[in-house]
Amino acid sequence: MYMQRSFGSAGDVPEEMLAAKIQGQVYIDDTTLRDGEQTAGVVFANEEKINIARMLARLGVHQIEVGIPAMGGDEKKAIREIVDLELPASILAWNRAVIGDIQHSLDCGVNAVAVSISSSDIHIKHKLMRDRQWVLDSVRRSVEFAKNHDLYVSVSAEDASRADADFLLEFALTAKEAGADRFRYCDTVGILDPFETYQRVKVLVEETGLPIEMHTHNDFGMAVANAIAGLKAGATYVNTTVNGLGERAGNASLEELVMALRYCEGIDLKLNTSLFRELSEYVALASGRRLPAWKPVVGSSLFVYESEGRASGATRDPGTYEIFSPDEVGLSRRFNVGKYSGPSVVYQKLREYGHHPSEEEVRELVPTLRSKSIALKRSLFDKEVVEEYTALRGRKGK
Amino acid sequence: MTAGIRLLDTTLRDGEQAVGVIFTRREKEQIAALLAEIGVPAIEAGFPALGPEEKECVQAVVKADLKVRDKGDPLEVNAFARARREDIRDAAACGVQGVIISISTSDIHIERKFQRSRAWVLERVEEAADETKARGLAFTVSAEDASRTDLSFLIEYYRLAEKLGARMVRYCDSLGVDDPFSVYGRIKRIGQEISLPIEMHMHNDFGMATANVLAGLRAGASSVAASIGGLGERTGNSPLEEVVMALKYLHGLDLGIDTSRFREVAEYVAGASQRAIPIWKAIIGTNVFAHESGIHADGILKNPANYEAFSPEEVGLERQMIIGKHSGSKALIHKFAGEFGIDLDADTANRLLERVRAAAVELKRPLFDKELMLLYKQLTNGVE
Numbered sequence A: 001m002y003m004q005r006s007f008g009s010a011g012d013v014p015e016e017m018l019a020a021k022i023q024g025q026v027y028i029d030d031t032t033l034r035d036g037e038q039t040a041g042v043v044f045a046n047e048e049k050i051n052i053a054r055m056l057a058r059l060g061v062h063q064i065e066v067g068i069p070a071m072g073g074d075e076k077k078a079i080r081e082i083v084d085l086e087l088p089a090s091i092l093a094w095n096r097a098v099i100g101d102i103q104h105s106l107d108c109g110v111n112a113v114a115v116s117i118s119s120s121d122i123h124i125k126h127k128l129m130r131d132r133q134w135v136l137d138s139v140r141r142s143v144e145f146a147k148n149h150d151l152y153v154s155v156s157a158e159d160a161s162r163a164d165a166d167f168l169l170e171f172a173l174t175a176k177e178a179g180a181d182r183f184r185y186c187d188t189v190g191i192l193d194p195f196e197t198y199q200r201v202k203v204l205v206e207e208t209g210l211p212i213e214m215h216t217h218n219d220f221g222m223a224v225a226n227a228i229a230g231l232k233a234g235a236t237y238v239n240t241t242v243n244g245l246g247e248r249a250g251n252a253s254l255e256e257l258v259m260a261l262r263y264c265e266g267i268d269l270k271l272n273t274s275l276f277r278e279l280s281e282y283v284a285l286a287s288g289r290r291l292p293a294w295k296p297v298v299g300s301s302l303f304v305y306e307s308e309g310r311a312s313g314a315t316r317d318p319g320t321y322e323i324f325s326p327d328e329v330g331l332s333r334r335f336n337v338g339k340y341s342g343p344s345v346v347y348q349k350l351r352e353y354g355h356h357p358s359e360e361e362v363r364e365l366v367p368t369l370r371s372k373s374i375a376l377k378r379s380l381f382d383k384e385v386v387e388e389y390t391a392l393r394g395r396k397g398k
Numbered sequence B: 001m002t003a004g005i006r007l008l009d010t011t012l013r014d015g016e017q018a019v020g021v022i023f024t025r026r027e028k029e030q031i032a033a034l035l036a037e038i039g040v041p042a043i044e045a046g047f048p049a050l051g052p053e054e055k056e057c058v059q060a061v062v063k064a065d066l067k068v069r070d071k072g073d074p075l076e077v078n079a080f081a082r083a084r085r086e087d088i089r090d091a092a093a094c095g096v097q098g099v100i101i102s103i104s105t106s107d108i109h110i111e112r113k114f115q116r117s118r119a120w121v122l123e124r125v126e127e128a129a130d131e132t133k134a135r136g137l138a139f140t141v142s143a144e145d146a147s148r149t150d151l152s153f154l155i156e157y158y159r160l161a162e163k164l165g166a167r168m169v170r171y172c173d174s175l176g177v178d179d180p181f182s183v184y185g186r187i188k189r190i191g192q193e194i195s196l197p198i199e200m201h202m203h204n205d206f207g208m209a210t211a212n213v214l215a216g217l218r219a220g221a222s223s224v225a226a227s228i229g230g231l232g233e234r235t236g237n238s239p240l241e242e243v244v245m246a247l248k249y250l251h252g253l254d255l256g257i258d259t260s261r262f263r264e265v266a267e268y269v270a271g272a273s274q275r276a277i278p279i280w281k282a283i284i285g286t287n288v289f290a291h292e293s294g295i296h297a298d299g300i301l302k303n304p305a306n307y308e309a310f311s312p313e314e315v316g317l318e319r320q321m322i323i324g325k326h327s328g329s330k331a332l333i334h335k336f337a338g339e340f341g342i343d344l345d346a347d348t349a350n351r352l353l354e355r356v357r358a359a360a361v362e363l364k365r366p367l368f369d370k371e372l373m374l375l376y377k378q379l380t381n382g383v384e
Helices: A015-019 A032-038 A046-059 A073-084 A099-108 A121-128 A132-148 A165-177 A194-208 A223-232 A254-263 A273-287 A308-316 A343-352 A359-376 A382-395 B011-015 B025-038 B052-063 B085-093 B107-114 B118-134 B151-164 B180-193 B209-218 B240-251 B259-273 B294-302 B329-340 B346-363 B369-380
Strands: A027-030 A063-067 A090-096 A112-118 A152-158 A182-187 A212-216 A237-240 B006-009 B042-046 B076-082 B098-104 B138-144 B168-173 B198-202 B223-226
Touching: A015 A194, A015 B180, A027 A254, A032 A046, A032 A063, A032 A273, A046 A063, A046 A073, A046 A273, A063 A073, A073 A090, A073 A099, A073 B346, A090 A099, A090 A152, A099 A112, A099 A132, A112 A121, A112 A132, A112 A182, A121 A132, A121 B294, A132 A152, A132 A165, A152 A165, A165 A182, A165 A194, A182 A194, A182 A223, A182 A237, A194 A212, A194 A223, A194 B180, A194 B209, A212 A223, A223 A237, A223 A254, A223 B180, A223 B209, A237 A254, A254 A273, A308 A343, A308 B107, A343 A359, A343 A382, A359 A382, A359 B052, B006 B240, B011 B025, B011 B042, B011 B259, B025 B042, B025 B052, B025 B259, B042 B052, B052 B076, B052 B085, B076 B085, B085 B098, B085 B118, B098 B107, B098 B118, B098 B168, B107 B118, B118 B138, B118 B151, B138 B151, B138 B198, B151 B168, B151 B180, B168 B180, B168 B209, B180 B198, B180 B209, B198 B209, B209 B223, B209 B240, B223 B240, B240 B259, B294 B329, B329 B346, B329 B369, B346 B369
Parallel strands: A027 A063, A027 A237, A063 A090, A090 A112, A112 A152, A152 A182, A182 A212, A212 A237, B006 B042, B006 B223, B042 B076, B076 B098, B098 B138, B138 B168, B168 B198, B198 B223
Antiparallel strands: none
């Protein structure tokens, strides 16, 4: 059948899957402050945690996963402070499926908890060193405890993508019986592709009736695509992080997911996306991880036009090379002269400085500027472009 | 199908087109050599129509006469050309084996960028193909902005390519707007209408380049134009290392690439492009095998398969256990026993852990080994 892990025997993808559209509301549960901070080497100061929570609330996310109260000390203090801000978002704390952990969450005053435990045999045997029944008992006990304390509960199946399908369903149904409000599907090691994700999530949506949340990792570069595949299969929540910060290669990036939903899937979550660049820069600083210039959605070079192919289109009509305009994500458009530049960029650049070169002058300048850029092994500064033009005019006695 | 997937690297063309990136001739030669050594069978070496310097670069790569690892097949060197006779002549002058003939096929580009018609696009390709054949070169016909192109026109365009004798057609998601399901449907349909191999060239604007490449292959495409580290216009292309590892580990298809040199090749390209590899970059980032949090580190210590889909040596990386805010007592015990020869009892480990966490929060980073030892000594000497 198609689910087999090779294209050779893949067979056709069912029409129903190809035609699937995301139905209804999609909710973001951002975990920059939990999974994001869990990344090796990343520590947020309490003040930074609070600022990030505020910014996420301003952006308009539905829920903020703020941390792990069971870590105690400072972590608990930061979480309590965030709760006290009374932000217009639900505040969720992460817990192992252990009553003691949930008690720490209650101390902090959060209104929602993630209760997490591994669901794959590989984790149950080699990490927990227990059996499936022990896992189900832990789920039941911890969810019942949380529900008895009026918490909203998202039951998180760690390593769900490597779990036995029948057991995962049993796990989800046990959680539902115990009163869970939603089920978090974790592709903990990031090994799914969108087609498999769709099939697996579809089963859970249909068989459990629980709201499903996607938690995807980017180990093979497919976190966003997999989250979207899950939504197409009927999931309604996505666990994201700013800049995709998270364990190893990270999580589904908030800004990529939101913009992909808007422009690839036609679903507008009505978030304040013009805050994206600012938020990404802040998280980049707080996490000590510089934002690459080429980062999707928020990278500083995305709206810089240098090569002639793109620039010739963009000077006529930005829609030829832009799916959304830069101000939508807090960026701006710029023209740069470099090795791949041609007449459109050079003309545009000179006009920015109040010059009106003739076509012939531009034609003459292009090879000079290209050679200069190659010799310098970088794009040219505006000043260098203007200087070359002035020199050309000088040579012609103008 | 395994042997049926062809890999083409475009680091030297689309990669170099990234804003601010310029490779010197030596760097182009070196990157081409590295690609051949690890087993990449075909590359796009540049865009000769840009001028004399670029021609020299492409010629140098051709003259290097590179062989693909162990098979000893010659590396297939291609040049990029717009659908213009003069671009083809420039490419041919470099001595390449193949040309990628490219023109936009979407109405939005045809009308708003070229201010021409679909018929004009077809004429241009016909002319360029004519020039290419006259010079005895193989050619791929590429549809820029294919993802926003009316599907029936795209098929008409590819059919013309087939009639003109192209060896392959290229589907470009120039703005990265496809999703895996939409691209699957389109490629499947194209595959039913033409018999030429289809090459996927996908951009990463919404973070889905790799997933879209795989979806295209699943639908019957058989070639991938990727780049090292995903270097390319704006957000870049599908990263070659992600495509190769995803095919290997998610689909059981081994393309015969020496993946253990991925990190080395990526570092070279990062140096030459002056774009550092983010430490979290999938497959090749140094942080991909760094484990800190208690839950993950404990799992890794018991069995790496708990949190790793493949082992670090496979891509030329190393596993690291980091001690910081999220570490647990088991990682501490392991670290002290393994690296310092000190056996911590559970109570000491727990008390040390409290101090470790406090220090990491204060310093806003994980701890160095020396700092760990200092905390341990303070604890055992009763220093508060």
